[in-house]
Amino acid sequence: MPRLRRSNTVTIHRLVVRRSLRALLPGVLAACTTVSDTTPAADLILHNGRVYSMAWPEPTVNGVPSAQAPYDSVNGWRHDATAVVVREGRVVFVGNDSAALALKGPTTRVLDLKEHVVLPGLVDAHTHVAELGQSLDRVNLTGVATEAEAVALIAARAATTPKGEWILGYGWDEGAWANRYPDKTLLTARVPDHPVILRSLHGFAAWANERALTLAGITRNTPVPTGGEIRLDAKGEPTGLVLNRAVPLLDNAVPLPTPAQRDAQVLRALHVMAHAGYTGVHEAGVAPDVMDSFERLALRDSLPLRVYAMLSARDSSLIRQWITRGPFTSANGMLSVRAVKAYYDGALGSRGAQLLADYADQPGHRGVSGGSYGFDQRLVADIMSVGFQVGIHAIGDAGNRATLNFIDSVMRAAPKARGLRHRVEHAQVVSPPDLARFASLGVIASVQPPHAVEDKGWAETRLGANRIGGAYAWRTLRQAGAGLVFSSDLPGSDWSPFYGLHSAITRQDTSGTPPGGWYPAQRMTPEEAVRGYTVWSATAGFDETQAGVIAVGKRADLTVMDVDPFRSEGPALLKGRIMTTVSRGRVVYLRTP
Secondary structure: OOEOOOOHHHHHHHHHHHHHHHHOOHHHHHHHOOOOOOOEOOOEEEEOOEEOOOOOOOOOOOOOOOOOOOEEOOOEEOOOEOEEEEEOOEEEEEEOHHHHHOOOOOOOEEEEOOOOEEEEOEEEEEEOHHHHHHHOOOEEOOOOOOHHHHHHHHHHHHOOOOOOOOEEEEEEOOOOOOOOOOOHHHHHHHOOOOOEEEEEOOOOEEEEOHHHHHHHOOOOOOOOOOOEEEEEOOOOOEEEEEEEOOHHHHHOOOOOOOHHHHHHHHHHHHHHHHHOOEEEEEEEEEOHHHHHHHHHHHHOOOOOOEEEEEEEOOOHHHHHHHHHHOOEEOOOOOEEEEEEEEEOEOOOOOOOOOOOOOEOOEOOOOOOEHHHHOOOHHHHHHHHHOOOEEEEEEOOHHHHHHHHHHHHHHHHHOHHHOOOOOEEEEOOEOOHHHHHHHHHHOOEEEEOHHHHHHHOOOHHHHHHHHHHHHEOOHHHHHHOOOEEEEOOOOOOOOOOHHHHHHHHHHOOOOOOOOOOOOOHHHOOOHHHHHHHOOHHHHHHOOOOOOOOOOOOOOEOOEEEEOOOOOOOOOHHHHOOOEEEEEEOOEEEEEOOO
16 A cells, blocks of 8 residues: 655644543544654545444443543533544544545545544344345334235235235234234235235244245144244134244245345345444354355355354254354454354244233243254253353243343353353343342343333333333333343344434324333433444444444444534434445445435
């Protein structure tokens, strides 16, 4: 690369920089003073921005900013730099514009940010991008209120689909529809010539027509999987609705995509995430064919974002393979495999979450869990024992308690299982005696802010007034010393970071309901919300030495947006747009006028 020549202009720039940097953070000061006359020219310079480096200490558990944060009680938050310089995929300078532009060379790409906000690259810490890739071709039923509306959308797709081809849909809300689940009757009548499977919003229910049931081999005599339910009508025939661990009976009937098709789906989904501002994902529950796709794409250096893959514990052969193989990171660092995803219980909406006491709206029922829900303790313990992090889906208070007990027992027995930042995925309902155990065990609560605002219409009905106080209780978990990380659980929820930040900060839905927020004492501050998608996600994925903050030496993962999440809320935050996404120093998305 060409080197800068000494000049009076550069010298003057450096004198100005040294004087102006005294007001900046120590980390930024150190970054700026590393510039020398022999420094090679930059590959990328972003300037005229409002950079929040996040390189200051953590806030208190009550959300009070550190004394070293760029914040004061009179003026609020302010950015701590205006420019970032990148070379060979790494940040080499964080500071002001004049010093940054002094590193420009003949091949440097320069982006004028027009005072837009720069954050460390956002990471969605619980995704299903393979499903997102598939869902982009499926019928979207998100927000559909009735069975009739859903069937009408499927009939419209059938009118343009060759007879006999599968029609797949997703997004009807198993929580909101729990007291009026649909059956095959209308769906079969309107769409008789195509096999149809419609996955629910969070994947804990599926609805099919007669042709799909036939191809799946589901009859009145089909054995019901442990932890699942096949709904039957008065005559003992399948209604077309399956719940919890019976959902794979329908899923497995759909032909798998070819390797080329799977690669295309995964890439399409990852580029969608790049457009949404993300520089990384934690893919929860990776199946063998998806794992193969990630490895092929990493080998070709085609992954636009960093993928932290959590292997599916429901596939015992896959887990045994990786127990032998051990944790893995690709040569380019864009794929990391050192975690496994397991399920302890079901979902609260479909009454599958395991509770310590009966469901308030279904006496005598406490959900499904453990071995009866396909949780293989021996298998999960074995892979933890060779150094893999585990993320265990646990929703109910009984499910969370049993999950903490399990993690504790494995760590006591296996030294290699300790200190691995094990995670409880969702941690939605936690009994007060179990709150402090997250901190004492070093377990991270991996939560989804959108779930709280999406579930608020029925969650209290399921739990009752007493238990709802321990549900979606982010502040209470923080105060108990638990580490948090935020995510969307896409495609079940909207993956827009603005929606996620808004949900965390306000505890309101997109219409601003309820005023003041749903159980507002559990709200996050703007700083905590941003950390949940940056600093904390880096920690949860063992990536804190490489990412999470904007500092010299870190991987150049950056998200540029046109709203300031530290100073905006409500409708203004929801209207935000991603302007640029930089992953490993490469511009993977640039918004055009």
